[in-house]
Structure formats: C-alpha cells, structure tokens
Amino acid sequence: MRHPADSKTWKDVDQKWPDFASETRNLRLALSSDGFNPFHGNRTDYSSWPVLLSIYNLPSWLCMKRRYIMLCLLISGPTEPGNDIDVFLQPLIEDLQELWRGKQMYDAYKKESFMLRGILLWTISDYPALGNLSGNVIKGYNACTICIDETKATRLVNYRKTVIMRHRRWFPRNHPYRRQKSAFDNTVEKGVAPVPLTGEEVFQRVQHLRAHVFGKKQRQPRWKKGEPRPVWKKVSIFFQLEYWEFLPVRHVLDVMHIEKNICEALLGTLLNIPGKTKDRESVRLDMAEMGIRTELRPKTPGNKEKIESELLDGHNNIPEEIRWIAEGPNKNVPTFSGYRINGVTFNTKERDDTRQVQCSGVCVVTDIMLIQGKEKNIEHTSQTYYGVITSIWELDYNKFRVPIFRCNWVDMNRGVKVDDLGYTIINLNKLGFVNDPFVLGKHVKQVCYIDDPLEKHWYVVLKLPEKNWYEQCDDENDGSVEIELENELHLPMFPNVDELDEEKLVICGTKMNGFNSHDVTNVIIEPDFIVARFCPIPWKSLFDCIIGFMDMPN
Incomplete structure (x- = not known):
C-alpha cells in the first residue's frame, strides 16, 4: 500500500457515502496519540499525552510532514489518562461530528464557496493506548483485539506471564507448519482462525457498558471464577461518530513500536545481549514443561535446590533456628481462644463477647520511610495500625513455637481519625488489609476500644500502660492462658x-x-x-x- 487511498477503508467510504467522495476537497483524517515524558533527563516520572490529527488528502511525501499535522489536544500529566481519555476527547469528538455534517467554506483558488466535510478513518497508537481508545481489554486471557473471547492464551508458570498462542490457525488448512509439533507448542493445529467482529457487532456487544462512570476512583468489578472473562472496559467515545461503526478498520498499531519491540527481542536473543535477551532459565523451564526443546532444560539447580543443599551441608555456619524454619512448621496447627505473652493475655473477639474484660484489641506500631519533594528527601515516621483478634494460631517448629494472631485490621484511610480532643477513634466496620491479616504475637500491643457516644459505630482507642511484671504461674494454674481481672471498680475518693x-x-x-x-x-x-x-x-x-x-x- 503506497498511500491510505489504497486501503479498504478509503474504498468503503467512497462506496457507502458517494456524495462525500464526490467532493475531492473533503478531509480524510487519522488520529494519533501516545504518552511521553518531557522531563526524562531529570529522572522525574511524568506523562503527557498529545493528540494529533493527520490529513490524508495530501500526497504520501507530505501527509506525514510536521507542518501538516495538527496538535488538537495536549493532556498534561503527571499520570497517563488511561481509561478516562474519553473525557479529554469529548470536545474533539464534537468538532468531528460538526465537520461530518459540513461547514460552509470559501475556496480562494477557485473563488467559490463549498461545503467542507471530514471523516476520521482510524486511530494510530501503540498497544496499551489502543486499549484506552477502543475500550478493549489488552491484558490477560482476552488480550487479543482480533480474537476477542476466542483468544487462546497460556500462562507460563516459571516466566510468570500470559502469552497468546495458536497463531498457526491463520495458515491454510494444508500448510506444513500446522503439523510441526516440536517447532511450536507440541500440538497439531486443527483450529480455524476466528473472524474479526465488524463495527456494528462490536457496538452491539458493548451496550451493557453504557452506564460506565469515568474517574480514577471507579473500580472495575473483579472477575470471579466461573464467569466469562471481560473483553471490553467501556463504550469507546468514537462510537458517538455516526459513521464509526460502519468502518472496517477503526484502530491500527503504529509501525515504530512493532519494529522496535520485535527487533529488540530478536536481536537481543540472537546476540545474547544482557537485559534484552529472552533466553532465560524460566523460559527454558516452561519450554521443557510444554514438551519442546527438552534438551535445553537448565541443569543447574534452582534457588530452592541451592538452599536445600546448603542446609544439608553441615559445614555451613547456619543457626539451628534457621534450619528448623527452613523445614517448615507442623501442618497440624493448634488454635486458641486465649494466649498469654510476656504476662499479657490476649483473647479472640469471640471469647471477649462472652466476658466482661476486653482483651482482643491490638495495635501494631511500624516504621515507615517517606520520600518527599522533587529532591526526594527521606523522612522516617511511624504508623499505628489497629485491629481485633479473630483467631490465635501456634506454629510448631519442633524446637520452638511461634504464636501468630489473625486479625481484622481497620482501614487507615476510612476507619481511623482523630477527634477534636486529640483522641484516636476507629470504626471497626471499615476493614482493610484483607490479604495481610496475620501478625506475630510479640509485635502487638494491647489496646481497649470504648464506644464513642458522639458518633455511632466509632470507638475511642485506650492505650494501656506498659507492665513491668511477668507471668508467675503456680502449680494450681500451671499452663493457664487466662488473666482474671477484678469484677468491680473501686473508686475511693470521687469529687462532686x-x-x-x-x-x-x-x-x-x-x-x-x-x-x-x-x-x-x-x-x-x-x-x-x-x-x-x-x-x-x-x-x-x-x-x-x-x-x-x-x-x-x-
């Protein structure tokens, strides 16, 4: 193809809208967008997104010149617009809609007035930006915008990436590559290539996403096992153009990124360039598991085998505790409703609900390093996390035992605040850190939570004084993990x-x-x-x- 005029899209526009094609002065446009860092030399993370329009009415040696490319938008950073790029494109879409309807113009060369119209043929971008412009999912198991939900993806366990397979479906039925198992993925390809969806079919399949609300705080619903995986994220704003769904090709990839990525991967692997080669130990392990090129399986032991060999070597100066930890704890884990550590009794929330004494509230004080400002100054501070013990486990490493607490932790952004008197109050219903519930028993401090009558569902945090006494067990209470506190409060001299x-x-x-x-x-x-x-x-x-x-x- 020498010029976009040779493309199928150009010819389909001429055939579907002959009145538009009859006027040679009507504009045929292409939109391009990508992000760049204007402060790359200063090592500052920043992403600006220009949106450009190219005019295809010009000859091939002029249409890509800088003087004939229009800068329509400049989306400033500091972060990429992502899925919300439609918000910034809305004014441009309104102008393109008006241009399609036509604007009265004057031709100074022919000295006559005429109705100028324009059409956007396609967008040009790299693959991540294509997902933002088209609304397609471009990651995971449905990452192919052509195959859609017929994408055949495989998860490489060792390389830890999802790759799209089954490319041989596009070969003719009798092509010899379809039968070459060892050269590809150890399978014979008998499938048929999927047919790409038309614009009208895509527009029908994204109707359920019309209620999508743009904004960084809008979270996409998580995929649940057993449900069909999502294919689109939104209805693309370009469907507001009345001709968009009738175009055969709506989004194209720029050549530069394809050439750069493929060439770097090929040359880096062939020349074994450090940091560029794809020939890694994890890749060879995945190939061996697929049954191809098994002779390339790494013969050197992995990290796990190296650690095991060092532990078995008695000459290494490895502490006995590390050896027992490396063996792992006993798989039979006992649980407790109460546990005493350094003279302080901790109970589960279920046990506290049946008692008058509260011993399930805990807090953890951590040290945090913050990097602030352009100069990246390092500042050390502390952060306190509050929670309630839900279960107590004891890990048995044969030579020693480690108590750990499973807690419901309060979300630090939504569930913790300081009142007007300077006291910390928390909301135990607003939980966070659900993926990290465990904490070592020796790292927590006991606190008490008292109902705040001024705010419903909020509790005042009472920090208990440090104790300088230790556990003293007699024969009668040997092995007990319970601390009995007084049942009455003695207040000898209260003022009026x-x-x-x-x-x-x-x-x-x-x-x-x-x-x-x-x-x-x-x-x-x-x-x-x-x-x-x-x-x-x-x-x-x-x-x-x-x-x-x-x-x-x-």
Missing part, C-alpha cells in the same frame, strides 16, 4: 461533678470520691489520668468494658 464549672473533667490519682455517674458519656484511660466527657447516659454501662484496669500494678 456539680461543684465543677469546667466543660471537661480531669481525674488524677485517687481523688475520685463522690463522682456524679449520670453526667458522664465516655472515659478515656491514659497511664496517669482519665478524661471524662459529659452526657446523660448511665455510668455503669460505660465502665463495664474497663473493669479491672484501674487497680492493675504499673
């Missing part, structure tokens, strides 16, 4: 609330006698003081969950 005019009351030491119980809503225990907020609710119900903490030794 009616004599105080302050909005907040701080109760220190033991001068607490005579406290008016019906004026208190919430009490927050700190190591040396209690802060009480006032509201007419029963005093006793508030203190049921903190019975026993006041008289515990420091």
Whole structure:
C-alpha cells in the first residue's frame, strides 16, 4: 500500500457515502496519540499525552510532514489518562461530528464557496493506548483485539506471564507448519482462525457498558471464577461518530513500536545481549514443561535446590533456628481462644463477647520511610495500625513455637481519625488489609476500644500502660492462658461533678470520691489520668468494658 487511498477503508467510504467522495476537497483524517515524558533527563516520572490529527488528502511525501499535522489536544500529566481519555476527547469528538455534517467554506483558488466535510478513518497508537481508545481489554486471557473471547492464551508458570498462542490457525488448512509439533507448542493445529467482529457487532456487544462512570476512583468489578472473562472496559467515545461503526478498520498499531519491540527481542536473543535477551532459565523451564526443546532444560539447580543443599551441608555456619524454619512448621496447627505473652493475655473477639474484660484489641506500631519533594528527601515516621483478634494460631517448629494472631485490621484511610480532643477513634466496620491479616504475637500491643457516644459505630482507642511484671504461674494454674481481672471498680475518693464549672473533667490519682455517674458519656484511660466527657447516659454501662484496669500494678 503506497498511500491510505489504497486501503479498504478509503474504498468503503467512497462506496457507502458517494456524495462525500464526490467532493475531492473533503478531509480524510487519522488520529494519533501516545504518552511521553518531557522531563526524562531529570529522572522525574511524568506523562503527557498529545493528540494529533493527520490529513490524508495530501500526497504520501507530505501527509506525514510536521507542518501538516495538527496538535488538537495536549493532556498534561503527571499520570497517563488511561481509561478516562474519553473525557479529554469529548470536545474533539464534537468538532468531528460538526465537520461530518459540513461547514460552509470559501475556496480562494477557485473563488467559490463549498461545503467542507471530514471523516476520521482510524486511530494510530501503540498497544496499551489502543486499549484506552477502543475500550478493549489488552491484558490477560482476552488480550487479543482480533480474537476477542476466542483468544487462546497460556500462562507460563516459571516466566510468570500470559502469552497468546495458536497463531498457526491463520495458515491454510494444508500448510506444513500446522503439523510441526516440536517447532511450536507440541500440538497439531486443527483450529480455524476466528473472524474479526465488524463495527456494528462490536457496538452491539458493548451496550451493557453504557452506564460506565469515568474517574480514577471507579473500580472495575473483579472477575470471579466461573464467569466469562471481560473483553471490553467501556463504550469507546468514537462510537458517538455516526459513521464509526460502519468502518472496517477503526484502530491500527503504529509501525515504530512493532519494529522496535520485535527487533529488540530478536536481536537481543540472537546476540545474547544482557537485559534484552529472552533466553532465560524460566523460559527454558516452561519450554521443557510444554514438551519442546527438552534438551535445553537448565541443569543447574534452582534457588530452592541451592538452599536445600546448603542446609544439608553441615559445614555451613547456619543457626539451628534457621534450619528448623527452613523445614517448615507442623501442618497440624493448634488454635486458641486465649494466649498469654510476656504476662499479657490476649483473647479472640469471640471469647471477649462472652466476658466482661476486653482483651482482643491490638495495635501494631511500624516504621515507615517517606520520600518527599522533587529532591526526594527521606523522612522516617511511624504508623499505628489497629485491629481485633479473630483467631490465635501456634506454629510448631519442633524446637520452638511461634504464636501468630489473625486479625481484622481497620482501614487507615476510612476507619481511623482523630477527634477534636486529640483522641484516636476507629470504626471497626471499615476493614482493610484483607490479604495481610496475620501478625506475630510479640509485635502487638494491647489496646481497649470504648464506644464513642458522639458518633455511632466509632470507638475511642485506650492505650494501656506498659507492665513491668511477668507471668508467675503456680502449680494450681500451671499452663493457664487466662488473666482474671477484678469484677468491680473501686473508686475511693470521687469529687462532686456539680461543684465543677469546667466543660471537661480531669481525674488524677485517687481523688475520685463522690463522682456524679449520670453526667458522664465516655472515659478515656491514659497511664496517669482519665478524661471524662459529659452526657446523660448511665455510668455503669460505660465502665463495664474497663473493669479491672484501674487497680492493675504499673
């Protein structure tokens, strides 16, 4: 093909809209878009997306010149628009719709007025941008925009990538390559190539996506096992052009990316260029598992075999604990409803629901390294995560045992905040970190959660003082994991609330006698003081969950 005028799309436009083809001055356009980093030299992550229009009415040696290419949009970064590129393309689509209907223009050369019309033939992009413009899924098991849901993809276990196979379906039925098993994937190809969908068929199959809402915060529903895998992400905005669904080819790939990627892969593999070659140990393992080129299977042991051989070698200076950990724990894992660590008893939430003492609340303090600003300054800070123990496991490594807690952790963005008094309050219904529920028992600290009467479903975090006493077991309670706290709260000297005019009351030491119980809503225990907020609710119900903490030794 010497010029786009030789393409099937150009000829179909002339045949379907002869009135458009009769006017040689009507424009035939192509849209191109891709992202680039204007600050690449400064090592800054930034992505700008220009949208260009090329005019195909010009001869082949002029239509790709810079002076004849129009910059219609420049989508600034710092991140790529992704699936939301349709939002930025909306003004351009409206102009293309008006151009298709026609605009009255004046030809200065012929000195006459005429109706100028234009049509967008296709878009030009690399493969990731094609997914943004067309709405096709371009990753996973339906990544081929031609095969759609008939894509034959295979997951390479060792290489950890999904590859599209069955390319020999496009060969003629009697082609010798169809029968060459060892040269391809160890199978004889008997299938027939799928027929690409027309624009009208695609438009019909994406109607269920019309309700898609654009925006970075919109999450696509996760695919569930047993359901058909998705093929499209959205209805492409180009279908708003009334002629778009009748075009035979709507999206094309640019030659530069194809040539670059294929040439780099071929040359890098043939010349064994480090970082460019595809001949890796994982690839040879996958080929051997498929039954092809088995002679190339790596003979050197993998990482797992190397570690096992080093552990078996008695001359290596490897600690005994590491050897037992490498063997793995006993597969029979005991579970507990309560567990004592360094004199502190931890219970599961199910056990706490049947008791007056709360021992299931925990927190974990972690160190975080933040990189801020253009200068990438490093700052160290701490982050506290709050949760509730749901189960307690004990991993048995024969020589030692490791207790771990499975917890429901509170989402740090939606479920944790600080109130006006400076106290941390959490919402135990807003959970996060569902894929990382476990924590070592020695890494947690015990906390208590008290209902916040000012906000429903929110709890005030009570951090308990550190204990300097250790577990002392007698013969009668040997092996017990339960800590019995006092069932009554002894408050010897409460002051009278009616004599105080302050909005907040701080109760220190033991001068607490005579406290008016019906004026208190919430009490927050700190190591040396209690802060009480006032509201007419029963005093006793508030203190049921903190019975026993006041008289515990420091």
